[in-house]
Amino acid sequence: MNCKKCDSICIKNGFQTNGKQRYLCKYCNHNQQEVYTYNAYKKNTNEKIVKLIVNSCGIRDISRILTISKTTVISKTLKIAKSLQWPAFYETDQIYEADELSIKMKGMKYCYVSYIINRKTKFVISFCVGRRTNENMKNSIYQVLCLNPNRIYTDSLPNYKGLIPKEIHRARKYQTNTIERFHLSLRTHLKRLSRKTICFSKSIEMLEAVVNIYFWAFNTNQLYKKGKISLTL
Numbered sequence: 535m536n537c538k539k540c541d542s543i544c545i546k547n548g549f550q551t552n553g554k555q556r557y558l559c560k561y562c563n564h565n566q567q568e569v570y571t572y573n574a575y576k577k578n579t580n581e582k583i584v585k586l587i588v589n590s591c592g593i594r595d596i597s598r599i600l601t602i603s604k605t606t607v608i609s610k611t612l613k614i615a616k617s618l619q620w621p622a623f624y625e626t627d628q629i630y631e632a633d634e635l636s637i638k639m640k641g642m643k644y645c646y647v648s649y650i651i652n653r654k655t656k657f658v659i660s661f662c663v664g665r666r667t668n669e670n671m672k673n674s675i676y677q678v679l680c681l682n683p684n685r686i687y688t689d690s691l692p693n694y695k696g697l698i699p700k701e702i703h704r705a706r707k708y709q710t711n712t713i714e715r716f717h718l719s720l721r722t723h724l725k726r727l728s729r730k731t732i733c734f735s736k737s738i739e740m741l742e743a744v745v746n747i748y749f750w751a752f753n754t755n756q757l758y759k760k761g762k763i764s765l766t767l
């Protein structure tokens with residue numbers, strides 16, 4: 535039998551408590567069974583979860599489609615979000631747009647996803663989830679300032695005035711159209727962000743994980759279309 539992780543040869547290594555043969559990979563030291571009864575341990579579960587999340591499936595939908603439990607979907611989602619590696623950006627002298635999107639949380643509380651995209655390439659450079667405070671937003675804006683931007687267009691939120699240098703900051707109407715259109719895609723593709731429904735987020739942690747996965751999938755898909763990388767998780 536071949537390893538499910540690295541595809542090298544496995545040797546027999548005793549039995550599981552349910553009596554099934556256990557195998558040990560000699561290369562990566564990973565114990566495994568040849569056939570699993572529980573769907574969560576099968577190959578490609580993580581890829582499937584990512585694909586379902588970015589195609590407007592909630593936690594319960596994924597749990598029903600893959601026939602695994604809700605808590606497994608939640609823990610796997612958090613784990614995937616932590617392990618993602620974002621592509622590195624090296625572009626300079628570009629034009630960016632920054633905006634924030636309000637989200638209804640449990641108990642009619644509101645939370646914000648603020649993010650910054652490149653107007654030309656449409657890549658999401660950075661994002662932050664939470665209240666709109668300077669403390670929360672400074673990290674994501676700093677990442678863009680590192681790229682030596684030509685100009686950053688925002689709305690008239692006062693926080694941006696303090697965080698972005700005056701020479702490159704513009705707060706004008708109709709100059710954030712690209713990112714406003716991106717909000718629409720986000721609201722359509724992530725179930726918990728859609729408006730006038732009963733879907734909502736319970737915890738900021740989960741919201742951040744799902745938004746992270748969406749932006750990562752969007753960026754890697756863009757790169758994939760340009761033929762720069764192969765699509766792997």
Ligand SMILES: [Zn+2]
Nearest residue numbers: 537540559562
């Ligand atoms: Zn292995």
